[in-house]
Amino acid sequence: MDKQERAGKMSMEWINRKNILIVGLGLIGGSYGMALKRLGYRVLAIDTDKDTIDYAMENGIIDSGSTEVSEEMLGEADAVIFALYPHVFVEWIKNYQQYFKSGIRITDVTGVKTAVVYEIQDILRDDIEFIASHPMAGKETSGVRYSDDRIFRDANFIVVPTERNTPEAVEWCYNMGRILGFRHISVLSPEEHDKMIGYVSQLTHCIAVSLMTCNDDENLVHYTGDSFRDLTRIARINEVMWSELFLDNKEELSGHIERFIEELKGIRDALDRGDAEYLKSKMRLSTERRAKFDKVRK
Amino acid sequence: MDKQERAGKMSMEWINRKNILIVGLGLIGGSYGMALKRLGYRVLAIDTDKDTIDYAMENGIIDSGSTEVSEEMLGEADAVIFALYPHVFVEWIKNYQQYFKSGIRITDVTGVKTAVVYEIQDILRDDIEFIASHPMAGKETSGVRYSDDRIFRDANFIVVPTERNTPEAVEWCYNMGRILGFRHISVLSPEEHDKMIGYVSQLTHCIAVSLMTCNDDENLVHYTGDSFRDLTRIARINEVMWSELFLDNKEELSGHIERFIEELKGIRDALDRGDAEYLKSKMRLSTERRAKFDKVRK
Known part of the structure; x- marks a missing residue:
């Protein structure tokens, strides 16, 4: 597929799926809404918090919102973005998937994959495809009021397919990252994703928290x-989400912490022997x- | 002493000591020169590197420079700022202190204090006072070409007296921090300083280095x-200086690393037991x- 064909296909896919439902309007859900509405999509949203829906409606972040799971809204959706905590995802699909149209696509924004993706694909109807993705963007604040689609500009978007995904769904999801404005878009397996995220994101948050809590001298x-x-910037942390x-990624994260501790012990031992x-x-x-890494980022 | 008297005293002290000699024109030495020259002082400098001296002269960072220890220059100095690596400091004082005028003041910029301050005060002539200080400012770059006195604006300056220092020298040094443009100026004992710096600066550098080196997946x-x-910003590090x-602060730093590792192990153990x-x-x-800390900084 050459560049033009790819662009054509991208548009068609996206024109045909014009009603996008976002489940969970937090910082990320809201920022998706903002970006997609600006691009001309019709954005529907479900969030249990009335203030959140009101705010999003008043500020043009979504076209239509509901605090309850509306059968009608679910029936309208051409694509669904699930932006809630991982543990809610499975239950939600079990309870409400019967209301979806046939042939829709579902993606998510969840920060861990292995613990979620296979289970969702197991329970999902055969006529609907779930293709996982992870927008590696965020802020130290949470909630729809901090929505800002500029957070995608310098960020990574990871498409996380399994063997059960179709090339069309991978392409669709890849292009979603593109139109949302992400800078780098990659494709990783759930296992590769979790190994990577355990190191570049979860380990760094563990370090920041521990640095802040290991010394009581105010x-x-x-x-x-x-x-x-x-x-310590990221030591201000949403404890419900991050815990x-x-x-959900404890084996990988535990291994990364262990290797990091060994490395730090190496420095301490060198200090002790004056090396x-x-x-x-x-x-x-x-x-x-780090120098190479600065180069890559430029 | 009220505010006006203090200001008066400050000016007199500083007007009377108008020839300032900087030994070692790196990033910090150069930035001191830049600030002091702007304030009207006559800035003399010694650095073994000819390019460094030439650059500093051409760019108006110093008034006069020498690549050798010039007897004449040492005899002119009313105050000396020692901005070289710690281990050179003691030898330098032993070799050249005989050329100084009586009554001058010496300070430094060294990042560790206990290992240096007492020894210098022990070997120094009785008619010269050494009052230690630490400008907690820097960059990921080094060398006179990166000199920039704006790095002091948002930074801490610590005066580090011992029992042998006079109140006048402490005051002089405190005011030096003020006129250089530091945001916060504090007074700590060498032991307090080293404990503090081991945590807020040295431990953070050990963490950044270890985070960068603990994973080989490019x-x-x-x-x-x-x-x-x-x-990992600070993982780009001048290995000669930082090692x-x-x-020089290995007991304190080793203790901080140990406490940090224990804290991180606490997280790993909680992961293992699903807590x-x-x-x-x-x-x-x-x-x-971290929230409190953001508040303090504002």
Whole structure:
């Protein structure tokens, strides 16, 4: 498929699926709504919180909203984006999938995949396809009021297919990342995704939290500089969401923590034996890797 | 002393000490020169690198420079700022202190204090006072070409006196932090300083380096987001300087690493036993502390 054909196909797929239902209007759900409405889609939304729906309607984030699971709304949807906590997802599909039209596509925004994707695909009707994806974007704030589709601009979007997904659904989801404005779009298996996310996101959050909680001296706050501020920015954390994400990926995350601790112990042992060469070699390696990484990001 | 008297005293002290010698023109030495020259001081500098001196002269960072320890220049100095690596400091004082005028003041910019301050005060002539200080400012780059006195604006300046220092020297040093444009100026003992710096700066650098070196999967670079970027910004590190700073403060730093590892193990153990409540309570604590800390910085 050449570039033009691909673009043509992308438009057709997206023109044909014009009613998009978002389930869960938090920061990410709201930002999806904002972007999709701007692109001309009709955005429907379900959220249990009345203020959330009212706010989203008043601010043009969605076209239509409901605080209850509306049979009618579910029947209208050409595509569904599930933007709630992982543990709610399975129950939700079990309870409400009968109301969907045949042939629709479902995706999600969940930060862990292995624990969710296979189970959803197992229970889902045969005439509906679930293709998982993960928008690696966020803020230290949550809720629809902080919706902002600019958070996608410099972010990664990961499509996470299994062997049961069709190439068409992968393409559809890939293009969703494109039209939402993500900078990098990749395709990973659920296992690859969870290994990666355990390192680049979950481990970093564990580190930030531990750095903040390992020292009770409140005076130290007055002496913090850029480096401490950088390392703890993400220590302000939504504990309900993140504890669930951590536990849903606990084998991978636990392994990453273990390897990180071993590395840090290496530094401590080098300090104890006064081994400047060891310290320097680790610093050279980290400098080299971080420099390459700056290059990739540019 | 009221505010006006203090200001008066500050000016007199500073007017009377108008020839400032900077030994070592790196990023910090150069930035000091830039700020002091702008304030009307005559800035002299010694650095072994000819390019460094040439660059600083051509760009108006200093008034006069030498690549050798010039007897004449040392004799002119009313105050000396030592901005070289810690281990050079003691030897330098031993070799050259005889050329200084009586009554001058010496300070430094060294990132560790206990390992340096007492020894310098022990070997220094009785008619010269060394008052230690630490400008907690920097960049991921080094060298005089990156000099920039704006790095002081949002930074901490710590005066680090011992029992042997006079109140006048403490005041002089405190005011130096003020006129250089630092945002917060504090006074700490060498021991308090090293405990603090071990946590807010050295531990954070150890974490950033270890996070960068604990995983050899080069593909992961493509998936990093803001959080990983924030946590590893300082992983680009001057290995000569930092390995020396770490080793000069190894007891404190080793203790901080140990406490941090214990905290992180707490998270890993909670993952292993599926303890969501433990995870949430740590996240709540870190969120609360980080929020307070944002408040203090504003």
